[in-house]
Amino acid sequence: MEGSSPSASLSLSMSASAHDDKEDSPRAPLLERRQQLTEELASNPYDLILYLERAVTYSELAYPDLAAADAYRALLLTDEVRDEGFEYHEQAREALEKYSTSASLPEVLRHGSLADTGAPSMVDGDSPHESEPYHQLAALASVRCFQILSLSLLLCGCLKSALNFCERGLSVVPSNNDLLEIKTYIEQVARRRLRVQPNERIDLQSLPERGVVRREIYPWNTHEPDRFSDESLATLNQQLATIAPKCVVKVSELPVLLESESETDGYDIIPTCHQLGLFAAEDIAPGETVLKEYSLLTANNRLKGSSCDACGTELPPLSANTTAVNCPECYDTVFCDEFCYEKAQEAYHPSVCDKDVDSIAKDSEDREADESLYLLLLARLLAISTHQDIHPLEVEQLKYIWGDFVPTAINDIDLSDNAGPPPEWTLPFSFKFNIEMPLHILEKMDIDIYETLDRHDLWVLNTAYSKFRGTASARKNPYDGRPDLAAVHPFWCLANHDCNPNVTWEWGGRMVLWVRETRVVGGLPGGIKAGEEIMNHYCDVNLPVQERREWAKGSLGGWCMCQRCRDEAAKSEGMRGN
Numbered sequence: 001m002e003g004s005s006p007s008a009s010l011s012l013s014m015s016a017s018a019h020d021d022k023e024d025s026p027r028a029p030l031l032e033r034r035q036q037l038t039e040e041l042a043s044n045p046y047d048l049i050l051y052l053e054r055a056v057t058y059s060e061l062a063y064p065d066l067a068a069a070d071a072y073r074a075l076l077l078t079d080e081v082r083d084e085g086f087e088y089h090e091q092a093r094e095a096l097e098k099y100s101t102s103a104s105l106p107e108v109l110r111h112g113s114l115a116d117t118g119a120p121s122m123v124d125g126d127s128p129h130e131s132e133p134y135h136q137l138a139a140l141a142s143v144r145c146f147q148i149l150s151l152s153l154l155l156c157g158c159l160k161s162a163l164n165f166c167e168r169g170l171s172v173v174p175s176n177n178d179l180l181e182i183k184t185y186i187e188q189v190a191r192r193r194l195r196v197q198p199n200e201r202i203d204l205q206s207l208p209e210r211g212v213v214r215r216e217i218y219p220w221n222t223h224e225p226d227r228f229s230d231e232s233l234a235t236l237n238q239q240l241a242t243i244a245p246k247c248v249v250k251v252s253e254l255p256v257l258l259e260s261e262s263e264t265d266g267y268d269i270i271p272t273c274h275q276l277g278l279f280a281a282e283d284i285a286p287g288e289t290v291l292k293e294y295s296l297l298t299a300n301n302r303l304k305g306s307s308c309d310a311c312g313t314e315l316p317p318l319s320a321n322t323t324a325v326n327c328p329e330c331y332d333t334v335f336c337d338e339f340c341y342e343k344a345q346e347a348y349h350p351s352v353c354d355k356d357v358d359s360i361a362k363d364s365e366d367r368e369a370d371e372s373l374y375l376l377l378l379a380r381l382l383a384i385s386t387h388q389d390i391h392p393l394e395v396e397q398l399k400y401i402w403g404d405f406v407p408t409a410i411n412d413i414d415l416s417d418n419a420g421p422p423p424e425w426t427l428p429f430s431f432k433f434n435i436e437m438p439l440h441i442l443e444k445m446d447i448d449i450y451e452t453l454d455r456h457d458l459w460v461l462n463t464a465y466s467k468f469r470g471t472a473s474a475r476k477n478p479y480d481g482r483p484d485l486a487a488v489h490p491f492w493c494l495a496n497h498d499c500n501p502n503v504t505w506e507w508g509g510r511m512v513l514w515v516r517e518t519r520v521v522g523g524l525p526g527g528i529k530a531g532e533e534i535m536n537h538y539c540d541v542n543l544p545v546q547e548r549r550e551w552a553k554g555s556l557g558g559w560c561m562c563q564r565c566r567d568e569a570a571k572s573e574g575m576r577g578n
């Protein structure tokens with residue numbers, strides 16, 4: 001979907017190592033603190049002070065998105081404390097009471113002049129408990145949440161939500177210096193990004209909300225496999241045997257992708273990197289099917305669904321002898337046939353059945369169509385992991401796929417005097433799609449978002465988003481051209497790209513790859529020999545080189561450096577030079 005090719009979307013960069021934080025790095029004590037707080041949260045999941053402490057640690061580690069997510073959970077808990085009617089009121093109150101009996105404020109609330117902002121006046125409800133110390137503490141903590149949320153979201157580039165939280169804080173404590181300062185920063189950044197002069201008014205509605213954050217294998221992520229290990233390859237090949245019996249998954253050597261045009265097209269040797277790829281284990285004849293894959297990791301954002309809830313294929317027309325099957329419990333969910341119904345029941349459907357999750361992120365605005373599809377893929381992943389009671393990152397359809405991760409050390413912010421420019425983070429991020437909506441979906445699924453932190457922490461969701469963005473294919477609606485269907489096919493997406501592909505593909509219920517009858521270059525006959533790599537295409541290979549490279553850039557993650565592109569570009573450059 002990145003790069004909005006009509007159907008395929010894939011992206012790429014070099015493999016990142018899971019653990020590049022040395023024990024003696026300045027980050028080590030902060031990582032240790034993060035670990036300790038995470039463990040404490042596992043035993044005390046309703047303790048909002050712990051969330052705030054971890055948010056501060058994340059800020060110090062330069063993960064503003066993760067800081068915002070913790071501050072948001074803490075903010076929700078301040079509401080739980082203050083409203084007796086809320087579901088987790090008792091647990092949140094009990095957890096906070098521990099701190100309200102102590103003579104001094106928790107360290108995390110002793111920030112700037114926070115304690116002098118007049119806690120009693122902050123209590124706005126008419127609860128009989130509003131003079132209770134825990135109530136006062138919740139009110140004070142909510143201001144700390146607004147501070148962390150507004151500053152962190154500003155750092156992620158989500159100016160609209162940053163301003164929203166800042167103003168919510170200022171409406172409670174109008175003279176809070178931190179919040180006033182953050183508001184000034186937000187305005188400064190907004191003026192720069194919107195190119196508004198200092199004397200001109202900023203249209204708050206047009207404030208940017210799409211940001212970017214770090215895309216990495218988090219140093220504490222113990223779920224990410226070493227994709228190159230014998231064990232991983234054996235697991236993948238075992239599953240591949242039924243999907244693509246004549247293929248194997250192996251390590252492939254690929255050109256390092258460049259950002260844009262370069263002078264290297266005519267070079268004999270270019271830099272390469274290692275990733276995974278699909279290879280023929282035996283000869284495969286022209287026209288023969290190479291791979292046929294069924295996936296339940298699908299999503300559609302149409303409100304009135306005309307596609308199968310499980311595989312995403314168009315539903316058969318309604319008639320007396322239709323194969324379509326409605327779920328007998330929640331009549332609105334329709335499957336194209338009995339097979340898909342059974343598969344859905346086994347894999348995910350009971351965890352969302354009759355839970356009103358289906359209306360979320362449907363019929364989104366055009367500019368949010370891509371984000372809504374990624375969110376719905378995430379929702380499917382959460383449904384699978386909940387129903388099967390496994391960690392989302394252990395779900396087999398997700399675990400081994402490409403995430404286009406950048407090594408942690410490259411993502412890090414260097415605070416030393418002679419530091420270079422800050423890194424360019426690459427994972428698209430917004431408060432709505434990364435933090436707010438996933439929690440909303442989990443709540444609709446009757447999942448306790450505090451107790452299941454280990455499974456639904458933002459870093460888990462960001463890891464899943466990274467993988468979806470590197471591998472999902474999307475389909476545009478033929479009537480309005482809007483992407484409305486997406487899927488991840490974990491084996492199909494192992495095939496790399498070449499503008500002189502030896503296979504072609506089609507997605508309709510199953511994802512199918514088959515051998516081309518003729519090759520694009522020189523019209524040579526098709527056919528794949530044992531040992532050759534299966535080369536798919538992520539763009540229309542009939543286009544001229546420049547247009548092909550522009551198109552493939554989004555899905556590939558860079559400027560295509562395949563032999564055909566380099567030959568054609570070098571030739572046209574030579575012709576221009578003559």
Ligand SMILES: C[S@@+](CC[C@H](N)C(=O)[O-])C[C@H]1O[C@@H](n2cnc3c(N)ncnc32)[C@H](O)[C@@H]1O
Nearest residue numbers: 010011012013254275276402494496497556557
């Ligand atoms: C869907 S993945 C393909 C499988 C991936 N190589 C893996 O290890 O799982 C797409 C990514 O593979 C890499 N890739 C695919 N074709 C490539 C090519 N022709 N040149 C360089 N990189 C390529 C890019 O990094 C791209 O973002």
